[in-house]
Amino acid sequence: MIFDSLRWLGMDWDEGPDIGGPCGPYTQSERLDIYRQKAAELIDKGWAYRCNCTPERLDQVRDEQRARGETPKYDGHCRNLTPDAIAPDEPHVIRLKVPQEGTTIVHDSLRGDIVFDNTLLDDQILLKSDGFPTYHLAVVIDDHLMGITHVLRGDDWISSTPKRVLLYRAFGWQPPVYAHVPLVLGADGKKLGKRHGAISIAEFRRMGYLPEAVFNFLALVGWSPGEGEEQEVFTREELIQKFDIERINLAPAVFSYEKLDWMNGVYIRNLSREALLQHLIPFWVEAGFIPYPVPAGILRVLEIMVPLVQERLKHLTDVVELTDFIFTDIATPSPEDLIPKKTTPEQSLEIVRAIVKELAKLVSWDAESMEPALREMAAELNVKAGQVFNIIRVATSNKRVAPPLFGCLEALGRETTLKRLGQAEDVLVSHIAQQGS
């Protein structure tokens, strides 16, 4: 799923568990022997030790430390046992032997040196009692063996980085270049995480965002081209060319869906009609409006609708609500909606009847011929064209707000349009009758 999401965003990679490569195996469970061997190496070098403290004892120690207002950390109970005090075959973990004096410096390419007092660092567990490594051990070994040169992470990882720097030192390896990027916050100012407001890339897709828009927007969260550059909409190629780690802003950024929505709209408007059509079809299918594959007759209707909705979409999903009346039956409009302001029910009825007459005599059922005919008709009736259009809109869609009228009528077809206008006529007739009694 992560692979699919990354691919959707247009990211690719040179090697990995899905495509193989020279640095495999890539799955942790297939590398357990490496971790065990390396952990043993650290014990031999005096950089690690075995520990068989029970979880209960550790909890108790931590509780006591917290009660005393100290930073909870391992109390070193097993730190100075003789190497053979705990046999390799009895249950135990392996801990990092953090120096008890001095400092560890994390060089962050965005922030410079961050200095940590070693006495504050915990004797981190490296290998768990089930034989699996913790993240710290695994990532250091894997990154080194796989030739990783740069590590970019959220700044919530800063405080655990000295442990890994120490591991590099213990192994005698060169640490990678670290850059800790600011966190992305939710609207409430809290870290966006799995359990707090964050959504997966797959969800962006489901919500009707275009990958190009998400890619562009994400690049702009915490980064900007600077130097007076005021462009915000960039192609992928421009971003790849312009993006510079050094220009990442250090303050955490609030994730703004409002701006993402705007940007998605920009990208939707920039799409060709054909491309937008292809993007939209799955959402129409998903809504149950059209079958898939799309029959030629329906495709023609879709092709009419695409330009009408293009500049009205913020999300691709918006097309469902915008065009539902084209594909499904509508509820009968209320008389109130069919009677514009400053118009009597009788006038409305007269207008509807005139519309039906006018449309019925159209030779060709297309948007271009409807408009002039109806405008002329409105002039003859001495009413504003807008009023006429509003009535037609409500009668045919049961919406006060809809995409441009004549295109919709064309898409709807002569038969359905006239049927709905006939229903509107009925509504007005019975409304007038009720009022009269």
Add this chain to the structure above:
RNA sequence: GCCCCCAUCGUCUAGUCUGGUCUAGGACACAGGCCUUUCAAGCCUGGUACAUGGGUUCGAAUCCCGUUGGGGGCACCA
């Protein structure tokens, strides 16, 4: 509690390193207007910000220190 990071409009940011051109620029959102068959889109106009106190300096959004505020971390999770 302890440690770490950060601080310009409501939000994302330019400007900070290399003090003066910043009465602080842009974008989103918001308000008003234009256009208009509704809604959008587009165009125009508007309001809103250098957290605070002290230094350094002829001069500070820009450099230094304190304070305040926000965020993060403190697992046999990643």
